Ligand SMILES: Nc1nc2c(ncn2[C@@H]2O[C@H](COP(=O)(O)OP(=O)(O)OP(=O)(O)O)[C@@H](O)[C@H]2O)c(=O)[nH]1
């Protein structure tokens with residue numbers, strides 16, 4: 001079950017392999033990056049080629065006890081050679097970042113069971129492009145959606161980069177829009193791109209130098225596939241237009257889940273990542289709303305909810321026009337959703353999973369480091 005499905009060799013450093021990962025590799029194993037998972041087996045890219053590998057008994061046991069231990073796309077794995085040129089996945093290297101979905105609804109995969117068990121959607125994603133169209137049908141960019149995806153990115157441990165797409169469709173007011181977006185995502189790089197005329201694409205791709213791993217989040221039709229194609233300089237992902245053209249209607253791009261870009265760096269694109277919404281994200285909320293958190297220092301009550309409390313500095317800032325009312329409304333909405341998600345997620349898992357990211361976030365707050 002693990003013959004090479006694709007002969008050839010790969011320079012793993014182009015997929016992000018580095019010395020600090022090498023230091024974590026167990027003795028006697030070879031490294032590979034998980035490109036796709038499929039019921040108890042994974043497709044991986046190793047230096048000697050692409051393999052279909054099964055999980056060792058130890059990996060299966062660990063995953064049965066904790067679904068977060070299941071290999072997922074983006075993981076760095078340790079392979080052990082078996083007879084006849086086959087390989088088995090014997091361990092995962094510690095993840096630097098992870099998109100975790102809590103409260104997964106059950107399927108038969110790998111024995112996941114129970115609500116609130118969590119599932120890793122993608123691992124070791126360095127950069128998250130939050131794609132939001134300048135114009136979506138007749139609507140302007142949705143700042144609330146940008147806020148929630150940026151918050152989700154902070155929660156994963158990755159670095160968000162906001163990409164306002166389809167700027168060729170907006171003839172007036174782009175600068176104002178970009179100002180608003182910068183206000184909604186403090187400390188985050190914001191780029192304006194048009195894949196149509198190539199504007200801004202190089203700047204976006206620049207975030208992947210040093211063989212970084214990216215995902216692109218955003219609503220359907222935001223131009224995610226088009227952007228990846230533009231970065232790859234080739235048609236690596238089918239776009240809606242192509243689908244519409246062949247009369248089969250539109251469907252999402254599932255055929256390639258790990259897309260290496262020429263010159264290094266790669267984009268992970270899976271159905272799960274495409275459906276990413278709002279999951280456990282209390283830390284992320286704090287980071288994306290750092291302006292509100294700063295104002296809240298001036299509230300009379302430490303636990304002020306900024307609703308109608310006396311001496312609320314946040315409400316005062318709304319009154320004075322310093323803070324947009326829309327922004328406070330977004331904050332209230334995200335607080336409610338985050339509280340709801342947290343309440344229905346198993347406390348043990350949550351504390352285990354978020355401890356690591358908390359440290360990362362604390363570090364970011366301390367150093368003010370919001371950039372790669
Ligand atoms: N005018 C303009 N149209 C664009 C641009 N980028 C993408 N489009 C068009 O927008 C439509 C959607 O683009 P996709 O790249 O398929 O969008 P997506 O975000 O991948 O969509 P899903 O696969 O549904 O998630 C297509 O018809 C593209 O041709 C752009 O920069 N300018």
Ligand SMILES: [Zn+2]
Nearest residue numbers: 299304306312
């Ligand atoms: Zn307040």
